[in-house]
Amino acid sequence: MIRLRNVTKRYGETAAVDGVTLEVKEGETVVLLGTSGCGKTTTLKLINRLENLSSGHIEVAGADIRSQKPEELRRKIGYVIQGAGLFPHYTVQENIAVVPRLLRWDKTDTKARTRAVLELLGLPPEQFLFKFPHELSGGQQQRVGLARALVTDPPVILMDEPFGALDPITRNNIRREFKSLEALLHKTTVLVTHDVQEAFELADRICLMDAGKVQQLGTPQELVFQPANAFVTHFLQEHLFQLQLQVLRLHQLRPFLPLAPSDCAPNTIILPDTANVLEAMQRLSAAGKPQDLFLQSATDAPARSASVSELLSAVARLTPTLRL
Template sequence: MIELSQVSKRFGDETAVDAINLKVAKGKFCALVGTSGCGKSTTLRMINRLIERSSGDIILDGQALEAYDPVKLRRRIGYVIQSTGLFPHWTVARNIGLVPRLLKWPADDIQTRVEELMALLGLPIEEFAHKYPHQLSGGQAQRVGVARALAADPDILLMDEPFGALDPITRIKLQDELASLQGRLHKTVVFVTHDMDEALKLADHLVVMRDGLIVQQGTPLALLQHPKDPFVESLLGGLERGLKQAALTRVKDHMSSLGPTLPSQYRISADFSLRQALSMMLRDHTDRLAVVDQHDVPIGELSLRKIVKEAQLEKGSMREA
């Protein structure tokens, strides 16, 4: 869906993006991470032509970027930024309907679409449709920003630190909403973030940038298991990498069948992450947890010894391979 070949951007003498190659398949979620000033936003803005690249090729949906009219192109690509970029003198409903209006949709269709999106993003119409951006909390404004980006049903969504200014609880909630939205809508997403947990949680494809270069890219798990150099390793969490990897697997993938001496007072849901399970073990001073289904019925158990043993076996088989 998106393909960058040897793409560079120079600002005067400075090379902000240096001959990067990047492919994002249709329906995939790509996260760009890296220290400040490494070229993430510039990369994003070259894709929707808010910035013209200095050299290299960009292909979108099988066609060279130049084959698209720049204005039409931007209307086909949803773009969300940290400051939301909402128009302050427009109501929420009008802000969300911006692109459909530019595309001259019939008024009834715009109205229907705005209502659909507000429902999708958890913004009750009676409460929010007529509010102005200054009357919204940061999280609500971000939701309006995401709704607006989705309004004309773009195939591609570019998101530049969309949740950067939010408190951790609202942030996690919006991440979960974005993940579930993505599960239903299958947009092709390029997402910039400074929050590694956010990147690991959402991305199918993780891209680490440094000084305008792509240092390493691959699945989150591959990068966690084999960081290429100390920079990638420290960016991915250094010593915390083990826990970040545990956050990517579910309890149900590590549980064994119910033993006779079930530690029933310590329970964890099968859908929780292994990281949450390890945290619970530390908190509750136990090395075994009962695993329960959504009705709180025990269906297995999780043992710290077994988790460690599996990790050792995995490491051994990787070494042999």
């Protein structure tokens, strides 16, 4: 869906993006991760021509981006920025309808689609349509910004630090909801963040950048257990144990866990074995008293159970095999 081939962007003698090659598959979420100044936002802006290439090629849906006028290209790509970027003198309805108006949509169709996308994002139209941005919380503003990007149902969504302006609690809540939003299912998404936990929570694959170059492109599990170089290892070191728990799925631990008893105790926590280990640990810790975990399998595999110590032991036995 999106292909970058040897993409470079120079400002004078400085290469902000230096020979980046990257492919984002249809329906995939790729996160551009790195510290400030690493080139991730510039890379994102090159895709919708908010910045122009110095050299290289970018294709979206099989077409070279330079074969289209910038404004025509951008109308086919949803774009969400930090702080939502809403027009302060427009109502929610008017903000969301900006692109449909440019595309000369029928007014009745625009209103119907505006209401529908607000519903999808958990903002009842009767309550929010005629409010102004200053009347909304930070989380609500960000949802309206996302609604504006989604209203024309574009196949591609670009997101630049979309949760960066939110307070930590609101940020965590909206981030958890992000992956389950029906409106984003099957969208091809490129998201920029400097937040390691955010990247590992939201990405199908992560593109870790430094000094304008790609240091590693891979799944979250590949970055954690098969780092490509010393930079990747050092970058993730501070969060490594939590990331290990976050990327490992309970079904991967099954061979190292005891068989479950024939019946579950009343206080047993039940999770599907597709859940990650961090979620299981958090659920067990939040219980406030010793409890076991019961793993439900989507297949006919024997049921397994585990305590906190048994989970940690299983992780310790599994992780060396993943580093091979």
